[in-house]
Amino acid sequence: MARKVFIAGNWKMNKTAAEAKALCEALKESLAPLAGKVEVAVCPTFTSLATAVEVLKGSNVKVGAQNIHWAENGAFTGEISGAMLKEIGVEYVIIGHSERRQYFGETDETVNKRMQAALANGLKPILCIGETLEEREGNKTEAVLEQQIKGAFADICECKMDQITIAYEPVWAIGTGKTATPEMAEETHAFIRKTIAALYNQEIADAMVIQYGGSMKPENAQALVAQADIDGGLIGGAALKADSFTALVTNAIA
Ligand code: 13P
Numbered sequence: 001m002a003r004k005v006f007i008a009g010n011w012k013m014n015k016t017a018a019e020a021k022a023l024c025e026a027l028k029e030s031l032a033p034l035a036g037k038v039e040v041a042v043c044p045t046f047t048s049l050a051t052a053v054e055v056l057k058g059s060n061v062k063v064g065a066q067n068i069h070w071a072e073n074g075a076f077t078g079e080i081s082g083a084m085l086k087e088i089g090v091e092y093v094i095i096g097h098s099e100r101r102q103y104f105g106e107t108d109e110t111v112n113k114r115m116q117a118a119l120a121n122g123l124k125p126i127l128c129i130g131e132t133l134e135e136r137e138g139n140k141t142e143a144v145l146e147q148q149i150k151g152a153f154a155d156i157c158e159c160k161m162d163q164i165t166i167a168y169e170p171v172w173a174i175g176t177g178k179t180a181t182p183e184m185a186e187e188t189h190a191f192i193r194k195t196i197a198a199l200y201n202q203e204i205a206d207a208m209v210i211q212y213g214g215s216m217k218p219e220n221a222q223a224l225v226a227q228a229d230i231d232g233g234l235i236g237g238a239a240l241k242a243d244s245f246t247a248l249v250t251n252a253i254a
Pocket of ligand 1: 176
């Protein structure tokens with residue numbers, strides 16, 4: 001089954017609203033020729049989401065948030081609900097990024113709650129999973145990923161699976177310049193797909209878009225996405241400039 005390549009930019013805690021506006025304006029133009037050939041999204045900070053939605057309206061670049069709270073509203077100082085994101089026109093939401101697991105106490109259980117909340121509000125989760133260097137060196141990669149997947153997908157209806165993207169991001173490759181080799185990443189992506197097939201079924205696993213993330217750049221995008229089970233990327237550093245992100249997306253589908 002042919003899966004559409006999906007590249008998303010995770011801007012993390014970068015760009016003021018004015019800077020985000022300028023980058024969105026540039027991407028709207030530079031990515032327009034690729035309309036229909038690839039799914040593209042940018043995920044700015046909460047303070048720039050409305051601006052990004054406004055600038056990118058009618059373009060082929062979608063907008064995602066970087067986090068979501070599971071409650072509909074209430075006494076959760078500093079958090080943002082799914083209804084708030086949906087109302088302003090956000091389509092995707094990154095959930096369970098390793099930086100949130102590492103610095104903000106995110107667990108498989110809270111990841112699952114956020115997944116449920118996103119889906120209930122008609123938002124499309126980009127679920128991040130990945131092992132640390134210590135876990136890889138200790139031969140625990142598959143066990144860690146299996147646990148993260150089982151946790152994240154607990155009680156997620158089969159009927160919602162076509163709304164979900166998985167981003168495999170080996171923690172040791174994020175922002176380090178160390179990319180997993182295409183072969184190494186492919187082996188892990190194939191394992192992730194197999195795990196989804198076991199939890200759901202082969203058809204759902206075959207349709208699941210699985211992105212790679214971790215030091216993906218214009219130079220290595222093509223070799224990574226050429227792998228059978230790598231369907232795109234979740235991009236940090238290289239997504240912060242219009243020229244590098246455009247080159248990366250272009251190369252990924254070349
Ligand atoms: P880098 O592309 O900067 O390594 O970041 C990857 C990432 O964490 C995307 O979510």
